[in-house]
Amino acid sequence: MRRATSVLLALGALMTASTLAAPAAGAAPRDGGPAAVPAGWERIDGAELAAMNGEENGAADGERSLAASADPAAEETVLLAVQSVRNGNFVATEKNYPSPNTGALRARSADIGGSWEGFAFEWDEDTQTYALRSLANDRYVAVEKNFTGSSQNLLRARSTGVGGWERFVLYYSEELDRWALQSTLNGLFVAMENGYTGSLQYALRARSAEIGGSWEEFVLYDLES
Numbered sequence: 127m128r129r130a131t132s133v134l135l136a137l138g139a140l141m142t143a144s145t146l147a148a149p150a151a152g153a154a155p156r157d158g159g160p161a162a163v164p165a166g167w168e169r170i171d172g173a174e175l176a177a178m179n180g181e182e183n184g185a186a187d188g189e190r191s192l193a194a195s196a197d198p199a200a201e202e203t204v205l206l207a208v209q210s211v212r213n214g215n216f217v218a219t220e221k222n223y224p225s226p227n228t229g230a231l232r233a234r235s236a237d238i239g240g241s242w243e244g245f246a247f248e249w250d251e252d253t254q255t256y257a258l259r260s261l262a263n264d265r266y267v268a269v270e271k272n273f274t275g276s277s278q279n280l281l282r283a284r285s286t287g288v289g290g291w292e293r294f295v296l297y298y299s300e301e302l303d304r305w306a307l308q309s310t311l312n313g314l315f316v317a318m319e320n321g322y323t324g325s326l327q328y329a330l331r332a333r334s335a336e337i338g339g340s341w342e343e344f345v346l347y348d349l350e351s
Contacts, residue, residue, distance in 0.1 A: 162336050167297045167306065172202035172249020172256070175296065179204045179348055202249035205261070205350050207238045210318040211304055211343040213328060218242040219262035219283045223325065226273070229265055229283040231330040233318045244349055247296070248288075255293040255310055259283075266292045269309045269332045276322065279312060281330040297337070304343040308332075317341045 163169075208217040210233035219242055220230045235243050244261035258267040260283035268291040270280045285292050293310040307316040309332035317334045318341055319326065334342050 207347040209345040212340040219260040221263040231281040
């Protein structure tokens with residue numbers, strides 16, 4: 127298992143092992159829209175997330191961990207692992223799944239084992255949104271709005287470029303020390319399908335009209351620490 131540090135707003139405030147072992151239960155996610163952001167949840171931009179990443183890595187005077195890159199945008203790109211609060215597992219990219227679910231995102235890994243559980247959160251200043259690039263297959267995560275049934279709005283790392291399908295807003299609750307993702311394609315929050323069975327068990331879908339509990343809540347871990 128790769129060691130990583132949880133990304134927090136407060137410098138030096140780390141998530142405890144007891145929190146990892148016992149994620150809180152929550153209400154089942156609700157379908158529909160438009161999505162509403164509960165009180166206490168703050169929208170986080172790229173500069174804030176990159177600054178947090180630099181602080182966690184011990185960077186001085188606001189120096190960011192990727193500042194040495196020749197690409198200025200890389201300063202607002204952060205490498206993270208995503209852990210579901212609902213089941214305590216890390217999100218992995220199923221790059222070996224056959225079509226149509228190739229690259230599906232599932233919270234199924236007990237540990238951060240490698241690139242399967244890694245994502246680059248890339249900030250876009252123009253749209254004020256994030257794109258998530260899987261480190262497992264170097265593809266961007268898209269919301270499959272046109273899928274039907276239980277696969278509708280499935281998150282898949284399958285795109286070589288970034289458009290409306292691949293844009294997300296990131297929220298943080300300092301009180302809960304948890305994160306949430308909202309798709310700009312349909313305005314809904316990403317939920318982890320804990321009740322699914324089969325190959326899409328623990329799949330991530332942009333399908334909740336609100337952050338209703340642990341289904342929509344995640345912990346982010348810095349992979350560069």
